[in-house]
Amino acid sequence: MNETRQGRGLMIAALCKITKVKNTWIVPSQSGKGRYTMQLESDSEYTRCSCPDYETNACKCKHIFAVEFAMLREENVDGTTTVTEKVTLTATKRTTYRQNWPAYNEAQTNEKRQFQILLHDLCAAIENPKPGKGRPTIPLSDAVFAVTFKIYSTFSGRRFISDLTDAQAKGHIGKVPHFNSIFNYLENPDLTPILTELIIRSSTPLKAVEVDFAVDSTGFSTSRFVRWYDHKYGVVRQEHDWVKCHLMCGVKTNVVTSVEIHQRDAADAPILPALVEATAKNFQISEVSADKAYASVDNLNAVAKCGGTPFIAFKSNHTGASGGLWEKMFHYFQFKRSEFLTHYHKRSNVESTINMIKAKFRDHVRSKTDVAMKNEVLCKILCHNICCLISAMYELKVVPTFPVLENSK
Numbered sequence: 001m002n003e004t005r006q007g008r009g010l011m012i013a014a015l016c017k018i019t020k021v022k023n024t025w026i027v028p029s030q031s032g033k034g035r036y037t038m039q040l041e042s043d044s045e046y047t048r049c050s051c052p053d054y055e056t057n058a059c060k061c062k063h064i065f066a067v068e069f070a071m072l073r074e075e076n077v078d079g080t081t082t083v084t085e086k087v088t089l090t091a092t093k094r095t096t097y098r099q100n101w102p103a104y105n106e107a108q109t110n111e112k113r114q115f116q117i118l119l120h121d122l123c124a125a126i127e128n129p130k131p132g133k134g135r136p137t138i139p140l141s142d143a144v145f146a147v148t149f150k151i152y153s154t155f156s157g158r159r160f161i162s163d164l165t166d167a168q169a170k171g172h173i174g175k176v177p178h179f180n181s182i183f184n185y186l187e188n189p190d191l192t193p194i195l196t197e198l199i200i201r202s203s204t205p206l207k208a209v210e211v212d213f214a215v216d217s218t219g220f221s222t223s224r225f226v227r228w229y230d231h232k233y234g235v236v237r238q239e240h241d242w243v244k245c246h247l248m249c250g251v252k253t254n255v256v257t258s259v260e261i262h263q264r265d266a267a268d269a270p271i272l273p274a275l276v277e278a279t280a281k282n283f284q285i286s287e288v289s290a291d292k293a294y295a296s297v298d299n300l301n302a303v304a305k306c307g308g309t310p311f312i313a314f315k316s317n318h319t320g321a322s323g324g325l326w327e328k329m330f331h332y333f334q335f336k337r338s339e340f341l342t343h344y345h346k347r348s349n350v351e352s353t354i355n356m357i358k359a360k361f362r363d364h365v366r367s368k369t370d371v372a373m374k375n376e377v378l379c380k381i382l383c384h385n386i387c388c389l390i391s392a393m394y395e396l397k398v399v400p401t402f403p404v405l406e407n408s409k
Contacts, residue, residue: 002060005053009065018070025070027063036063048338055337056291056313058345100395107394114390115152115383119145120172122198122386122402142173143185144194150182151379152386154362157182186372195378196259202385203255204282205400206392210250211286213257213308214350215275215294217246217268220377221364243365243373247381248275250283251349253396254356255388256381257283261374268293273302280306282403287311289347297326311343357384 008030012018016028025038027049036051048054053061123141131137138146149167150160157179168176177185185191203210219242227238246260246268258278260271272294279285285308290299292313303310304325313333320327333340361380367373392398 005060005062006065008062009067010069012062012066013069016066018066025067027066030062038063038067052316055341058341103395104391107391110394111387111390114393115386116149116167116170116172118202118386118389118400119148121400122202123148125201125402126194138175138177138181138185140194142175143177143181144191144198145173146177146182147185147191147375148195148379148382151361151376152383183367183372186367186375187369188375189371191375192371192378195375195382199256199259199378199382199385200278200282201402202382202389203250203257204403205389205398206250206253206255207283209252209392209396209398210255210257211284212251212289212346213248213279213283213285213287214251214289214347214353215246215248215272216291216347216350216354217244217271218354218358219244219264220358220373220380222373223364223366223368243377245377245381246271246275247350247353248279248288249350249353251289251346253388253392254349254353255385255392256353259378259381261377269296269299272299276302276306276308280308287343287346289344289350291347297322297324300325300329309343311340311346313344353384357381360384360387 012027012030016030018028019026023039026035027038028035036049038047038049047064047067049061049063051061051063053059054064123145126141126144128139128141145167146164149164150157153160153163155163160182161176161179164173164176167173221240221242224241225238226241227236229235230237242264244262244264244266246262246266247256248258249256258275260274262271272290276285276288285303285306288303288308288310290310290312292315295312295314295318299312300310301324310325310329312329314330318330320330357380361383365373365376367376389398389400393400
């Protein structure tokens, strides 16, 4: 991404006139509409730009790169060009934290063993239905354990059975199901509320650590395709279908505190109040960060109702005319933007959370039906939460204790 910004900055420096007034550089917009100001502090170590890219992402934007290229090339009065050997402007001052490698190594080397123990403790609270007539069924707690452990392994159903046999030998399940039974349970709609509740329960041991939260949505691709006819060009187009997941996470441990899965084209903003309300049942909310897609009066009020401060970015056409909390936060955003963005940029942690889930447990689902795909995504998030809890056990010395499961029937 930085290479793209650097290339665009070089184009701006080559085609546009960049002027300097004291410690401020004026850089024209690449689209030709408007201009941006870049402020260079007196110590030449800190630079900020007024463009949306810098304000939203707090990264080195193309306008800062353009100024660097302009400073490298200075024209003299006689028409000659003087090229400076090297000029570097630091766009942001980032605070780095040392990794506790001994604790990290211990958590990683013991993760699979601890994962089975914690998953067993979570599933133990599931109430098994009374056996009916006919062939005995697998206990519901064993089914949830098998389904979730299978997603954690990322193996196919057949190759996963050996891991499940080891789990039975350790006492985590009573019976090893057939691999087809695991797939059948994924297609069971009764599993959806149980998995959702288990995600919430798996996050509660970290309620003493997490007070700031971030929200976003993401999609997991499927093997199905969506096709439509493009009337403009007269061709049939297609793309992969996806499962859209809306989630809220803590910004310190990246644990997911609430999750909602709706239709693939569901809007982001209407989902936020439900995520905040579910999180507030188990956590003390101090701040909630979200991008511009969640900017609405209802969302700001939903966060404030739960005792938190909403740091949601505003769009360029927004005003403070709605009054109340909206007007207060809008003026905060306009007149104390640097302070506002310091809180807002905690939202980057939800991007990290999504990347963690997809990198470790794949960014796609193997299931074919709607219910199975939804349950598979929930299993991925549950696996992620347990892994976050294991890291907290070794790095933060958290002792996990789980509350009673509500949706156990």
